[in-house]
Amino acid sequence: MRLLFVCVGNTCRSQIAEALARNRGHEAVSAGTDPGDRVAENAIAILEEMGVNSEGLYPKSVDSVDLNGFDKTISMGCGVHCPSIPMDEDWGLEDPVGRDLEFYRGVSNRIMGRLVILETNDTDA
Numbered sequence: 001m002r003l004l005f006v007c008v009g010n011t012c013r014s015q016i017a018e019a020l021a022r023n024r025g026h027e028a029v030s031a032g033t034d035p036g037d038r039v040a041e042n043a044i045a046i047l048e049e050m051g052v053n054s055e056g057l058y059p060k061s062v063d064s065v066d067l068n069g070f071d072k073t074i075s076m077g078c079g080v081h082c083p084s085i086p087m088d089e090d091w092g093l094e095d096p097v098g099r100d101l102e103f104y105r106g107v108s109n110r111i112m113g114r115l116v117i118l119e120t121n122d123t124d125a
Contacts, residue, residue: 001122002027002069006085007076010059011036012043012096012104014076017111023052024115029070035059040097046104072118 003021005014010032021028036059047054067073067085077092091114096107 001071001118003029003118004065004067004070004073005030005076006032006062006073006087007078007095008032008034009036009095009097010061011038012040013078013093013107013111015039015043015054015057015059016047016104016108017074017076017115019047019052019054019057020050020108020111021115024119026115029060029065030057031060031062031065033062035061042096042099042101042104045101046108049101049105050108071122 003017003026005017005021005028007014007030010030014030014032018028018030039054039057039059044054044057062085072088073085075087075090077090078095091111093107093110096104
């Protein structure tokens with residue numbers, strides 16, 4: 001599947017989702033409506049803890065991403081309103097920015113669960 005993960009800062013949830021989806025064999029991109037300067041240290045730490053490659057992750061603006069051709073465009077749950085981007089799903093994940101590693105673990109586990117559901121639904125289609 002080709003997946004686009006969208007949030008505001010593109011420093012935590014959407015970056016974790018991008019890396020986890022790629023690790024599971026999907027073509028994945030993440031972007032934000034107001035991207036931060038760098039990926040959150042705890043996001044990188046959690047990915048490394050999970051054995052997932054974080055190389056090449058960086059905050060990107062939705063304006064810099066070609067929005068065509070994605071199978072699913074997913075909001076991370078941050079109330080992203082992009083009139084030019086139709087969202088297929090909103091995962092409703094609480095923003096972990098500034099939180100401890102345990103909170104990031106919980107977010108990462110929820111993202112992984114959502115990816116499994118997406119894959120299951122994709123094979124059922």
